[in-house]
Amino acid sequence: MRALIIGVGQCGTKIADLFALVDFDTIALNTSRGDLEYLKHIPHDRRILIGESITGGKGVNANPLLGREAMKRDLPLVMRKIGSIVGYEDVDIFFLTFGFGGGTGAGGTPVLAEALKEEYPDSLVVAIGALPLKEEGIRPTINAAITIDKLSKVADSIIAIDNNKLKESGDDISSAYEKINYTIVERIASLLALVDVPGEQTLDASDLKFVLKAFGSFATVGYAKADASKVKNLSRLIIKSFESEGLYLDANIESALYGLVAIHGPPEVLKASDIFEALDYLTSKIRGKQIFRGFYPDPRERDVEVVTLLSGIYESKSIENIVRTAKEYARSFMQAKSEAETKKKELLTGLPDFDDVYP
Ligand code: GDP
Numbered sequence: 001m002r003a004l005i006i007g008v009g010q011c012g013t014k015i016a017d018l019f020a021l022v023d024f025d026t027i028a029l030n031t032s033r034g035d036l037e038y039l040k041h042i043p044h045d046r047r048i049l050i051g052e053s054i055t056g057g058k059g060v061n062a063n064p065l066l067g068r069e070a071m072k073r074d075l076p077l078v079m080r081k082i083g084s085i086v087g088y089e090d091v092d093i094f095f096l097t098f099g100f101g102g103g104t105g106a107g108g109t110p111v112l113a114e115a116l117k118e119e120y121p122d123s124l125v126v127a128i129g130a131l132p133l134k135e136e137g138i139r140p141t142i143n144a145a146i147t148i149d150k151l152s153k154v155a156d157s158i159i160a161i162d163n164n165k166l167k168e169s170g171d172d173i174s175s176a177y178e179k180i181n182y183t184i185v186e187r188i189a190s191l192l193a194l195v196d197v198p199g200e201q202t203l204d205a206s207d208l209k210f211v212l213k214a215f216g217s218f219a220t221v222g223y224a225k226a227d228a229s230k231v232k233n234l235s236r237l238i239i240k241s242f243e244s245e246g247l248y249l250d251a252n253i254e255s256a257l258y259g260l261v262a263i264h265g266p267p268e269v270l271k272a273s274d275i276f277e278a279l280d281y282l283t284s285k286i287r288g289k290q291i292f293r294g295f296y297p298d299p300r301e302r303d304v305e306v307v308t309l310l311s312g313i314y315e316s317k318s319i320e321n322i323v324r325t326a327k328e329y330a331r332s333f334m335q336a337k338s339e340a341e342t343k344k345k346e347l348l349t350g351l352p353d354f355d356d357v358y359p
Contacts, residue, residue: 001092001093001192001195001196001204001205001208002025002089002090002091002092002093003024003025003091003092003093003094003095003192004025004026004027004082004085004086004091004093004094004095005019005020005024005025005026005027005095005097006026006027006029006082006094006095006096006097006112007019007026007027007028007029007042007096007097007098008029008030008071008096008097008098008104008105008108008109008112009029009030009031009067009098009099009102009103009104009105009106009108009109010030010032010035010099010102010104010105011097011098011099011102011105011130011177012028012029012096012097012098012099012104012105012109012129013028013029013030013035013036013039013042013047013097014039014177014181015097015128015130015181015184015185016028016042016097017039017040017041017042018041018181018182018185019095019097019185019188019189020041020042020043021040021041022185022189024189025085026041026042026046027042027046027047027048027081027082027085028042028046028047028048029048029050029071029078029104029108029112030047030048030049030050030059030104031049031050031051031052031055031057031058031059031060031066031067031070031103031104031108032055032057032058032059032104033049033052033057033058034057034059035059036048036049046081046085048074048077048078048081050070050071050073050074050077050078050104050108051066051067051069051070051071051073051074051104052074053073054066054069054070054073055070059103059104060103060104060107061103062101062102062103062139062140062143063103063107064102064103064106064107064143064146064147065107066103066107067102067103067104067105067106067107067108068107068108068110068111069107070104070107070108071104071107071108071109071111071112072111075111075112075115078112078115079115079119082116083119086120090120090122090123091120091123092123092124092205092208092209093123093124093125093126093208093209093212094116094120094123094124094125094126095126095127095128095188096109096112096113096116096125096126096127096128096155097128097129098127098128098129098130099129099130099132100129100130100131100132100140100143100144100147100148100160100322101130101131101132101133101136101139101140101141101143101144102140102143103143105129106143106144106146106147107143107147109127109129109147109151110147110150110151110153110154110155113125113127113151113154113155114154117154124156124157124209124212124213125154125155125156126155126156126157126158126159126212126219127151127155127157127158127159128159128161128184128188129147129151129158129159129160129161130160130161130163130180131144131160131161131162131163131164131249131318131319131322132144132163132322133163133164133166133167134164134321138325138329141322141325141326141329142326142329142330144322144326145322145323145325145326145327146326148319148322148323151216152216152217153216154216155216156212156213156214156215156216157212157213157214157216157217157218157219157311158216158217158218158219159184159188159218159219159220159221160218160220160249160316160318160319161180161184161248161249162248162249162250162318163177163180164318165180165248165250166179166180180248183223183248184221184248186223187221187222187223187307188221190223190262190264190305190307191208191221191260191262191307191309192208194262194264194294194296194307195207195208195262195294197296199294199295199296199297200270200295200296200297201293201294201295202294203260203262203292203293203294207260207292207294208260208292208309210258210292211258211259211260211292211309211311212309212311214257214258214311214312215312217257217311217312217313217314218249218251218311218313218314218316218319219309219310219311219312219313220248220249220251220309220310220313221307221308221309222241222242222243222306222307222308222309222310223241223305223306223307223308224237224238224240224241224305224306225303225304225305225306226303226304227302227303228265228266228268228269228301228302228303228304229302231265231269231304233274234263234269234270234271234274234275234278234304235274235275235277235278235281236278237304237306238261238263238274238275238278238279238282238306238308239278239281239282240306241261241306241307241308242259242282242308242310249313249316249318250316250317250318251310251313251315251316251317251318251319252313252315252316253285253286253310253313254285254286254287254315255286255287255312255313255314255315256286256287256288256310256311256312256313257286257287257288257290257311257312257313258286258288258290258291258292258310258311258312259282259283259286259288259290259291259292259308259309259310259311260291260292260293260294260308260309260310260311261278261279261282261291261292261293261294261306261307261308262293262294262296262306262307262308263275263293263294263295263296263304263305263306264296264298264301264304264305264306265296265297265298265301265303265304265305266297266298266299266301266302266304267297267298267299269304270295270297270304275293275295279291279293286310287312288312
């Protein structure tokens, strides 16, 4: 299973930087030279400044139209770099990490996703994006709505992380961001670490690709981990990994088309009856009725770890709120604009040009 992580913009490259820390192949793309320099783990020759001719390396100031333009201008350079890393061996999944509410990531990611789909039709393109906080105001929400629309037409799946969930932690904003970034990397890395690994029942790359090839709908990754000696009911732990509070996206899991569950832990805890009880329940609960599964008994392990992936999700409060807010804003803005124009006309109609006042 080969994955390439491409971080776009500040949020995206920070997340990609953590993937680099755990030895994933990564690339960082940004319009801000300063933000690229700030990264710790992605090698310098994998950091590409885009859009320098329009921004001078100073970023796009949360404007996704500029982010889009920056990516378009330097797409040949970016694709050449990606091509040199990919080489002759196929990449199963390109993961594109970014923030929905900014400019470089929000504008650039859909452009890159489309180019990757065209150049590598057998590979999947999965977007992993952080949704803006409500408190950030209307611009990030609009940026997110535009990007959701564009990505849903080109990506195979969109794994959305709702930053609003961060507020529940009580941490300051940068530690809260750091925590959520670690969480998403830990979950994806744990999932990918179990693909193609021999087990009692093995998940292979084609299973994962099948689940993520979900026509641009939303996907979410759940996780639960516990000390094996304290697990009385594995079934409950598996179901917990599916529950919404573990997923960083407010979504109706029943609307999912596919699910995938990977369970790793000491053999005596991985009881077939518990596992099948949970899987039967979850299979009946999700709309698509298909759950792929992998069981990995490991006598060296002292914890039980459950990673779940749900895809094909089309009912999510987090997403609906953004799209609805953006639509309402667009409607009221257009109305205010047309009222202002009418007012202007009313006010100025009948005003003579006072040319003869000044000789
Ligand atoms: P860009 O560089 O122009 O793409 O803009 P950013 O990447 O800074 O995107 C800003 C959006 O991403 C805002 O809505 C933030 O809430 C979110 N964001 C910024 N940094 C982080 C981060 O480290 N983690 C998470 N989860 N979200 C972030």
